[in-house]
Amino acid sequence: MYRLYHRRDFTYILWTFILGSICHFLYEFSDYNPFLALIVPVNESVWEHLKLVFFPVLFLTIAEYSLRRPNPSMLFASRFVGVIFAMAAITVLFYLYTFIAGRSILLLDILIYFTGICLCYIASSNLFPRFRRADPMKIFFCWFLSALLFFFFSCCPPEIGLFLPPQ
Template sequence: MLVRKRGIWREALLTGYTVLLGSLLHFVYGWSGSNVFAAGFSAVNESTWEHMKLLFFPVFLLTLLQTCTRRAADTCIPAVRAISVFIGLSLIPMLYYTYTGIVGTHALWADIAVFILAAAGTFAADSLLTRSGRLRRPWQQIAGMLALWALAFCFVWCTFRPPQLALWLDPVTGRYGL
């Protein structure tokens, strides 16, 4: 029971970190004076894809830090985090397009709730996968880290060369990417 309570606090702390850093990243591009470097990891418009970046990059940074400083007991971080961040990233468009499809419009409070739920889902999955102990093989860690780096590349690439699909469309300007 004590281990589960620690797990819940860990999930809440990591969710809070992600929500806080992701919320700050929402404004970094504007604060930087439209700096091209900041565009790679912060939101450059109001598209769903750019909001997915706000979840991914805090989780990616955390993963890199934990991987570099991990203890022997934490050997499953890259593989677990790759799967859990894919779950969280999937939740953003699923929840957003579901609620806007039902209601017919979006609301800022609901958008924020979607982001918080996606972050919480990421770390709930992270906790479950870590406790399962199934993703500890070295090749799984390599595959997880490669998947995370590939996803980071995709986020940066698609900021500058976005596909002409709804996920990348800025509903405010009607444009894609920068």
């Protein structure tokens, strides 16, 4: 029988939502700690809010691997594809509805964030078996490069829409 997601993914969905929600306010609560600025949003730009998916999923994937010990290549590869899918969906849905509505609506922002998290774990669960022969070094490189891009563009954001806070 086909399942959309695994039962244990519901726990990870909730934990990702909780951790991301905490991270949303952590920079300000930490008195603007520069180390935390690398992994939590420092402004209201879409790019910075994608950290609310990327880093909680990464940390929870590390925790899941530590607890369950599944095949690491399959787990980290499927989660990486899932998190990229989620970030793309969040970006597209946010810009689509703000284009239509003409403004940002907090409730819709939260629903899009939660939808992105769900899509991450649904995609990851369904792609997990396809990564049996995934190269661990390539997977590590993808996660590492993505984290570096978050670090770099948080410190030096370009002057384009995705990286700018809404007006």
